[in-house]
Amino acid sequence: MIFDIQRFSTHDGPGIRTVVFFKGCPLACPWCENPESQAFERELLYKPQHCINCAACLDPSLGGAMRRGPEGAIAVQRGVEPLPALAEVCPSLALRLAGEEASPEAILARVLRDRAFYEKSGGGLTFSGGEPLAQGQALLDLARLAKAAGLNTAMETCLALPRESVSPLLDLVDHWLVDLKHTDKETFRDVAKGDLDQILRNIETLAKAGVDLTLRVPVIPGFNDSEAAMGAILSFAAALPAPADGRPRRLDLLPYHDLALGKYSALGRDYPYPPGLRLEAGRIEKLAELGRASGLAVTIGG
Numbered sequence: 042m043i044f045d046i047q048r049f050s051t052h053d054g055p056g057i058r059t060v061v062f063f064k065g066c067p068l069a070c071p072w073c074e075n076p077e078s079q080a081f082e083r084e085l086l087y088k089p090q091h092c093i094n095c096a097a098c099l100d101p102s103l104g105g106a107m108r109r110g111p112e113g114a115i116a117v118q119r120g121v122e123p124l125p126a127l128a129e130v131c132p133s134l135a136l137r138l139a140g141e142e143a144s145p146e147a148i149l150a151r152v153l154r155d156r157a158f159y160e161k162s163g164g165g166l167t168f169s170g171g172e173p174l175a176q177g178q179a180l181l182d183l184a185r186l187a188k189a190a191g192l193n194t195a196m197e198t199c200l201a202l203p204r205e206s207v208s209p210l211l212d213l214v215d216h217w218l219v220d221l222k223h224t225d226k227e228t229f230r231d232v233a234k235g236d237l238d239q240i241l242r243n244i245e246t247l248a249k250a251g252v253d254l255t256l257r258v259p260v261i262p263g264f265n266d267s268e269a270a271m272g273a274i275l276s277f278a279a280a281l282p283a284p285a286d287g288r289p290r291r292l293d294l295l296p297y298h299d300l301a302l303g304k305y306s307a308l309g310r311d312y313p314y315p316p317g318l319r320l321e322a323g324r325i326e327k328l329a330e331l332g333r334a335s336g337l338a339v340t341i342g343g
């Protein structure tokens with residue numbers, strides 16, 4: 042189950058890449074910039090401001106996921122599974138379906154269309170999400186096909202899964218881009234609803250295995266942007282076994298933004314942060330300096 046395939050990406054590993062976004066994630070980070078990635082089921086995004094009230098989506102053959110509200114306005118019937126045909130029916134792009142079942146072979150065929158760009162730029166295929174590792178066998182099948190086709194591969198992951206989900210990918214993934222969001226397990230459990238011990242153990246396993254590993258830290262106001270919280274994150278990163286190439290450990294600081302606000306509203310969900318919330322001016326640069334002082338190769342923005 043994927044929700045997008047994005048071509049010509051330059052921020053998800055080296056070179057020009059195609060990013061395959063897997064749908065579904067075991068965590069529930071409230072700042073998630075892809076809220077349509079979190080649920081494992083297909084979902085409808087609806088922008089009423091684009092609706093021209095043509096009623097095409099109300100056709101009974103489309104399963105009843107859209108309805109007319111009490112005042113005549115078109116609305117989503119949440120809780121009714123949207124049928125794939127709904128993706129095609131809206132003439133004004135008010136409706137978007139997130140979630141498409143595709144075989145690993147079909148996904149690879151789409152990825153291979155841009156092979157010439159990968160070869161020229163040192164790019165390839167990136168698995169992202171959601172959480173790709175949560176779709177174990179399908180991911181493994183796609184990764185094996187990609188390697189058999191000679192593609193460079195990268196993995197964007199939160200690692201919130203048992204170690205057995207990670208180990209089979211060690212030989213199939215060339216670059217690991219791993220989220221590191223906090224080091225306090227109670228805070229992490231309260232906010233992101235996950236088991237931090239499992240994540241930190243997986244990060245240590247990857248570092249010990251000597252894979253190409255970049256840590257990515259979303260910097261979220263009030264969650265991990267204090268010097269105490271970020272200091273603990275940076276200390277954890279700096280204490281990992283050194284990269285096999287002898288260079289400093291790479292760590293990207295990703296500043297909080299609210300660009301996904303419209304997607305939350307299109308999914309019928311409240312955005313959990315106040316409007317206009319920003320990191321304090323100069324904060325990200327200060328945290329980057331702290332990281333560099335700890336011996337890390339810090340990038341702002343990744």
Ligand code: SF4
Pocket residue numbers: 091092093094095096097098099107115130131132133134135136
């Ligand atoms: S198909 Fe699109 S434009 Fe037509 S009523 Fe439904 S949401 Fe509105």
